[in-house]
């Protein structure tokens with residue numbers, strides 16, 4: 001049918017146009033020594049599975065190393081694994097037990113710390129405020145994620161909830177003096193809160209277990225209700241992150257039930273994450289949109305569309321139990337589903353009752369979202385992760401888009417698990433960032449999935 005073909009061609013051309021414009025606005029590659037070393041490390045990791053595994057082990061044990069000699073031992077192990085890789089030359093300083101060896105270990109430790117800081121905006125809310133203010137000054141907003149170790153006691157869950165509450169208040173205090181940024185503060189759905197917190201329900205209760213998620217999630221109910229009240233009082237947005245599939249239904253039930261209560265009819269602004277790598281994510285979106293249609297709230301409900309960060313976990317768990325694998329196993333199928341869900345969310349957002357937040361570092365996924373929103377005259381928000389999406393964020397700000405940066409807050413130990421997940425993503429050959437780092441050209445990166 002000629003008309004469909006030309007329609008498709010026209011939208012592909014629009015995607016290409018937006019993608020090229022954003023790509024042209026990406027900052028130039030830095031030639032600072034720090035950036036060169038980081039690229040070399042990432043490049044070596046991409047080429048070498050063994051080295052990847054060794055780096056993750058090293059990053060994992062780094063916080064537990066009490067002495068420099070300890071650190072040197074672990075680093076020597078890492079560099080053993082690097083034999084033959086582009087990092088092998090760095091091993092020279094670690095041969096034998098010498099002062100050079102411990103000095104090299106100290107440099108490596110500093111490297112790990114520096115790498116963690118690229119992803120973490122501050123050790124606590126107070127330390128994070130200047131960085132968040134700087135983002136705002138530069139034209140991007142933030143969502144803050146408080147990193148925590150696994151919550152195993154009621155006391156830890158309570159402490160996490162209190163940290164969330166005090167962070168909302170601290171951010172609110174600081175945000176009052178930020179200059180006006182109309183693009184970040186209003187869209188077709190009305191005012192957008194300056195303060196935005198991302199929350200993991202599993203950190204609000206020690207009782208969440210894969211085999212009995214409903215019981216565990218109930219333990220989080222009072223703490224999430226309290227958090228919603230604080231957010232409503234200070235006019236902030238609360239966003240519920242999504243974790244592995246076993247807790248998804250319970251977390252969704254909990255958030256939607258709380259937001260359906262009369263006391264939250266006029267706020268706070270809130271939202272949830274939708275993971276496009278799940279094969280039945282379209283049905284989950286049906287459920288969310290059905291709820292939005294039935295429950296009369298006066299503030300739009302935000303859906304943040306992501307691909308999903310627990311792909312390996314879902315595949316391994318399903319395989320071990322002999323269950324059907326719940327995620328797409330072909331990258332292109334996952335990307336196509338992401339585009340279909342993007343279009344559905346953008347369509348839904350034209351009602352003014354839903355906000356579409358498209359979270360990806362993939363230039364094709366972003367350009368598709370931008371071009372479809374333009375076609376529907378709809379507002380979308382683009383979201384990136386601090387550390388991974390910094391360049392993309394700058395390019396999106398420069399090209400006039402509304403961008404939010406997901407900013408983890410926490411100390412070095414709390415940040416390690418996060419760092420390992422992000423490093424895995426950044427150096428995976430199957431990822432967009434991996435392909436980009438290997439020098440794929442813009443046209444290839446923008447190909448239809």
Ligand SMILES: Cc1cc2nc3c(=O)[nH]c(=O)nc-3n(C[C@H](O)[C@H](O)[C@H](O)COP(=O)(O)OP(=O)(O)OC[C@H]3O[C@@H](n4cnc5c(N)ncnc54)[C@H](O)[C@@H]3O)c2cc1C
Nearest residue numbers: 241242306307308309329330331334360361362383431432
């Ligand atoms: C602001 C923000 C918030 C986020 N919040 C969450 C959250 O709450 N929960 C969550 O789970 N994730 C979250 N993520 C992470 C997100 O799910 C992705 O892991 C990450 O953004 C990489 O996707 P991409 O589109 O940037 O990269 P791309 O390189 O385009 O896609 C990589 C993704 O493709 C999928 N994939 C990898 N291999 C395969 C395969 N063989 N077959 C099919 N699919 C595959 C995986 O989901 C992988 O993460 C968030 C990301 C951002 C930017």
